[in-house]
Amino acid sequence: MAETQLERAVALPPSDLAKERPRTRPPRRRRGNPLARILTWAGLGLATVMFTYPLLWLVSASFKPRSDVFDNKLIPETFTFENYLTVWQEAPLALWLGNTAVVTVLSAVLVTLSSAMVAWGFAYFRFRGRDLLFGLVLATMMLPGAVTMIPTFLIWNGLGQVGTLTPLWAGNLFGSAFYIFLLRQFFLGLPRELFEAARMDGANNWHLFTRIAMPLCKPALVVTLLFEFQAAWTDLMRPLIYLRDSSTFTIPRGLKALLDQFGFGGNWHWEIVVTASVITTVPMIILFFLGQKHFVRGIATTGSKG
Incomplete structure (x- = not known):
């Protein structure tokens, strides 16, 4: 009887066995067109x-x-360096930076948590009318901001909050349709068997969300946090509507006041305006470099989920 290939391989010593193995060349990396690369x-x-x-x-x-x-x-x-000394004397930049930091942190954290909760509900739970309700949430993205501007102002005015920082961040308690969609797509990419196993071990819905879903979706949460941080830091429309006193100004509203005073106001001290702009831009640059790794990973993985 002819000797099988397996028996022959077992009988051969390791040195001879290595000789018997077919040699495979690693695939050659194709070189692109040099002109295209240039x-x-x-x-x-x-x-x-x-x-x-x-x-x-x-x-x-x-x-x-x-x-x-x-x-x-x-x-x-x-x-x-005189411009950097003058701008701190002409404007309360430290106060404006503090107000902006409070508004930005509260806005970013609240909208990230609230949007993640809503997105988790749409992604994990299965109930009647879920798709219809999610479609209604997405439909709110089609409403221009000008449509809800006056009703929202009347609400905050009725609550006596006009002139304070509250209208700039409190609306994020109810989430954002765009962030809900973004996070839901990421949650849908998580294996459902992982949550079922955790539920068999006694985990409740809150534990599933906080201890499993959120840690696994950290890149998407960082993307949401950075997006809202940038949006709140550069927001000018709402401060123009709700803020009256310079002691409550945020950075964009303060820069508008500086522009009116030193730019188009007649003094033409543009060096003050550009210096204040540099000072207020530095925190966003630092934040982007700190979160760049998670930001790129979140954008890449979110686009492939769902």
């Missing part, structure tokens, strides 16, 4: 310059005297 890098470089030039110009102008602000040179001929 064009790609050139396009990326051009896009980088286009996006970073305004910020570089702003930083450069903040170190220039009044007469050289618009000379369109990235390297100042006359380098000065």
